[in-house]
Amino acid sequence: xxxxxxxxxxxxxxxxxxxxxxxxxxxxxxxxxxxxxxxxxxxxxxxxxxxxxxxxxxxxxxxxxxxxxxxxxxxxxxxxxxxxxxxxxxxxxxxxxxxxxxxxxxxxxxxxxxxxxxxxxxxxxxxxxxxxxxxxxxxxxxxxxxxxxxxxxxxxxxxxxxxxxxxxxxxxxxxxxxxxxxxxxxxxxxxxxxxxxxxxxxxxxxxxxxxxxxxxxxxxxxxxxxxxxxxxxxxxxxxxxxxxxxxxxxxxxxxxxxxxxxxxxxxxxxxxxxxxxxxxxxxxxxxxxxxxxxxxxxxxxxxxxxxxxxxxxxxxxxxxxxxxxxxxxxxxxxxxxxxxxxxxxxxxxxxxxxxxxxxxxxxxxxxxxxxxxxxxxxx
Amino acid sequence: xxxxxxxxxxxxxxxxxxxxxxxxxxxxxxxxxxxxxxxxxxxxxxxxxxxxxxxxxxxxxxxxxxxxxxxxxxxxxxxxxxxxxxxxxxxxxxxxxxxxxxxxxxxxxxxxxxxxxxxxxxxxxxxxxxxxxxxxxxxxxxxxxxxxxxxxxxxxxxxxxxxxxxxxxxxxxxxxxxxxxxxxxxxxxxxxxxxxxxxxxxxxxxxxxxxxxxxxxxxxxxxxxxxxxxxxxxxxxxxxxxxxxxxxxxxxxxxxxxxxxxxxxxxxxxxxxxxxxxxxxxxxxxxxxxxxxxxxxxxxxxxxxxxxxxxxxxxxxxxxxxxxxxxxxxxxxxx
Ligand SMILES: Cc1cc2nc3c(=O)[nH]c(=O)nc-3n(C[C@H](O)[C@H](O)[C@H](O)COP(=O)(O)OP(=O)(O)OC[C@H]3O[C@@H](n4cnc5c(N)ncnc54)[C@H](O)[C@@H]3O)c2cc1C
Numbered sequence: 001x002x003x004x005x006x007x008x009x010x011x012x013x014x015x016x017x018x019x020x021x022x023x024x025x026x027x028x029x030x031x032x033x034x035x036x037x038x039x040x041x042x043x044x045x046x047x048x049x050x051x052x053x054x055x056x057x058x059x060x061x062x063x064x065x066x067x068x069x070x071x072x073x074x075x076x077x078x079x080x081x082x083x084x085x086x087x088x089x090x091x092x093x094x095x096x097x098x099x100x101x102x103x104x105x106x107x108x109x110x111x112x113x114x115x116x117x118x119x120x121x122x123x124x125x126x127x128x129x130x131x132x133x134x135x136x137x138x139x140x141x142x143x144x145x146x147x148x149x150x151x152x153x154x155x156x157x158x159x160x161x162x163x164x165x166x167x168x169x170x171x172x173x174x175x176x177x178x179x180x181x182x183x184x185x186x187x188x189x190x191x192x193x194x195x196x197x198x199x200x201x202x203x204x205x206x207x208x209x210x211x212x213x214x215x216x217x218x219x220x221x222x223x224x225x226x227x228x229x230x231x232x233x234x235x236x237x238x239x240x241x242x243x244x245x246x247x248x249x250x251x252x253x254x255x256x257x258x259x260x261x262x263x264x265x266x267x268x269x270x271x272x273x274x275x276x277x278x279x280x281x282x283x284x285x286x287x288x289x290x291x292x293x294x295x296x297x298x299x300x301x302x303x304x305x306x307x308x309x310x311x312x313x314x315x316x317x318x319x320x321x322x323x324x325x326x327x328x329x330x331x332x333x334x335x336x337x338x339x340x341x342x343x344x345x346x347x348x349x350x351x352x353x354x355x356x357x358x359x360x361x362x363x364x365x366x367x368x369x370x371x372x373x374x375x376x377x378x379x
Numbered sequence: 380x381x382x383x384x385x386x387x388x389x390x391x392x393x394x395x396x397x398x399x400x401x402x403x404x405x406x407x408x409x410x411x412x413x414x415x416x417x418x419x420x421x422x423x424x425x426x427x428x429x430x431x432x433x434x435x436x437x438x439x440x441x442x443x444x445x446x447x448x449x450x451x452x453x454x455x456x457x458x459x460x461x462x463x464x465x466x467x468x469x470x471x472x473x474x475x476x477x478x479x480x481x482x483x484x485x486x487x488x489x490x491x492x493x494x495x496x497x498x499x500x501x502x503x504x505x506x507x508x509x510x511x512x513x514x515x516x517x518x519x520x521x522x523x524x525x526x527x528x529x530x531x532x533x534x535x536x537x538x539x540x541x542x543x544x545x546x547x548x549x550x551x552x553x554x555x556x557x558x559x560x561x562x563x564x565x566x567x568x569x570x571x572x573x574x575x576x577x578x579x580x581x582x583x584x585x586x587x588x589x590x591x592x593x594x595x596x597x598x599x600x601x602x603x604x605x606x607x608x609x610x611x612x613x614x615x616x617x618x619x620x621x622x623x624x625x626x627x628x629x630x631x632x633x634x635x636x637x638x639x640x641x642x643x644x645x646x647x648x649x650x651x652x653x654x655x656x657x658x659x660x661x662x663x664x665x666x667x668x669x670x671x672x673x674x675x676x677x678x679x680x681x682x683x684x685x686x687x688x689x690x691x692x693x694x695x696x697x698x699x700x701x702x703x704x705x706x707x708x709x710x711x712x713x714x
Contacts, residue, residue, distance in 0.1 A: 003637075004380065069380045259710055259713075263710040263713075277703040278703070280703045284702040284705075285647055289647070292647075293622060296383075296624075300383065310621060372614075373610075374594075376605040
């Protein structure tokens with residue numbers, strides 16, 4: 001066991017740190033969603049120009065062939081610098097890796113670079129009104145018509161669809177086989193009149209996500225990814241990539257917020273309340289646990305080629321901790337944390353989504369029980 | 380960066396696991412607990428294998444390895460719930476090595492390493508493991524740690540709820556013994572990490588037993604392990620166990636390689652392990668149903684060991700308070 005960073009890892013970190021010092025975009029504007037989005041898009045372009053948009057991608061696609069540890073360092077450093085999240089986060093973390101794993105050479109040449117440069121933004125069209133946790137039961141239908149597929153259906157909770165050029169769409173292409181087998185995965189152009197994007201206002205009052213109404217939209221056959229009927233397998237690649245690396249960014253960001261909270265508690269004297277101190281100590285424990293579990297997970301992947309139980313545990317622990325953190329802020333900061341439009345108030349509301357987005361906590365627990373502990377499948 | 384054991388460390392752990400599985404199955408743990416004895420043969424074997432001295436410097440007759448290696452043994456000891464003065468003696472060696480002066484080390488470390496004598500570490504207001512029978516007692520109080528020979532201390536054996544281990548209350552008149560001159564808190568932190576390692580083993584075993592049981596036990600025509608409430612309980616047990624394990628390995632590594640991070644690491648490890656093991660062993664009883672509440676089932680030994688270990692050298696509450704102080708100090712340094 002050796003938890004020191006190697007020379008190469010330290011060199012990578014220092015190179016990134018000094019680049020970040022020179023190119024930091026400053027603080028994200030507070031409030032207006034469109035302004036924030038534009039800010040994040042500019043930031044991604046800056047990252048791209050510096051060769052820092054996606055270090056975990058292979059260099060032939062514009063990445064840096066970073067090792068797992070370097071990727072972790074990358075996300076930690078972005079978090080440490082309090083940099084914003086790149087605009088095309090779903091493209092960089094989900095669409096890109098899925099296209100690399102399943103795409104033809106033509107598809108890879110066509111789609112990957114514009115993802116990196118934030119020229120083409122991606123969204124994830126998986127969930128439907130009647131297919132959330134039970135994703136394989138989705139109903140959106142794609143029917144072959146010569147060289148094209150004709151798609152009809154409804155998607156929901158589609159984050160960032162309002163900014164997106166492309167959608168990772170999973171649709172049913174065969175009604176007559178068991179539900180997992182009848183799905184296909186498409187790269188759908190969002191710029192067509194047959195797709196209506198309607199914003200859904202969230203608990204925070206913002207509209208990060210949307211409903212998609214799709215009425216005979218057209219997708220050329222060459223935009224099928226991974227072959228007809230393979231949609232479930234391809235979608236699993238996307239889902240598996242959902243949290244790769246991002247966990248480190250989120251962990252550091254949470255740790256920054258915790259430091260702010262401890263500072264507030266020191267300044268207003270609430271740190272002397274043993275209950276407050278106990279909660280802050282617990283939050284400190286949880287955030288560090290998260291980092292250590294995530295790092296241990298990397299070493300497990302390096303040794304065994306596949307993630308250990310840590311992988312399934314970290315998102316669960318992160319969402320629970322982030323929610324506790326926001327809730328504790330309400331006690332420590334007091335009334336100011338409840339004033340609409342303040343960062344604390346925003347976190348208090350936004351964090352409720354953490355245990356739903358990207359797989360609910362209940363579903364994660366099912367996965368741990370059935371696939372890690374090998375308990376019998378629920379009836 | 381490699382957060383995984385080296386080949387040698389894996390080998391130490393595997394060997395310890397196999398040895399204890401063979402030499403200390405739960406029937407023997409039970410027999411010893413019920414008769415309030417230890418398996419002296421087991422202790423002799425562990426001594427021959429060099430366990431008590433594994434983390435003691437070679438110049439004092441030890442194995443010269445680190446806290447990481449010691450923790451692999453202790454984790455397996457917790458997993459097997461093996462009864463012996465191993466934990467107490469190993470802690471005594473760790474603390475003495477870290478905070479004793481040259482004379483104290485030269486006088487005692489070789490004897491602890493060779494198993495000629497056993498020792499322990501404790502505080503005057505708590506139950507101290509294996510104090511009765513220990514030749515050397517390290518007693519901590521607000522003024523530091525005193526080194527006491529058995530005759531200098533009053534040792535009152537106590538029947539604790541954990542009969543897999545012997546406990547006692549220890550006191551000594553003011554001025555008795557000789558103080559350890561070194562950094563006492565840092566020395567105790569090493570001991571806390573070692574205790575956490577044992578608790579990780581206890582927690583892991585409680586989970587294993589529970590998974591095995593709920594796969595087997597049928598109600599309503601299906602294994603109870605297919606019920607979601609039971610599955611989610613098991614998933615939570617895994618989260619507790621893995622969190623405690625990651626924190627403990629980090630802290631053990633810090634003790635050996637990065638002592639500046641030991642204070643935080645030890646508090647993280649002891650808090651995660653103490654809170655975690657209380658939850659996992661209680662859950663184990665619940666998931667076993669009525670059987671879990673019987674003397675007959677073995678899960679209660681784990682629950683009992685967990686309770687004593689969780690409180691030993693500071694429980695979750697004390698450790699969280701320390702973490703909060705550390706965090707406050709850090710932000711105050713910045714502000
Ligand atoms: C902020 C946010 C952003 C999102 N962004 C996207 C996006 O970009 N693209 C996209 O495709 N989706 C997105 N989603 C959707 C998200 O993936 C789903 O909301 C999620 O998978 C849950 O599905 P559901 O909402 O239909 O809830 P349901 O599946 O209806 O679940 C309702 C409740 O029942 C529980 N439940 C369901 N099944 C089980 C079970 N088997 N065992 C135990 N409990 C169960 C759930 O845990 C939950 O508590 C987003 C969601 C949020 C909150």
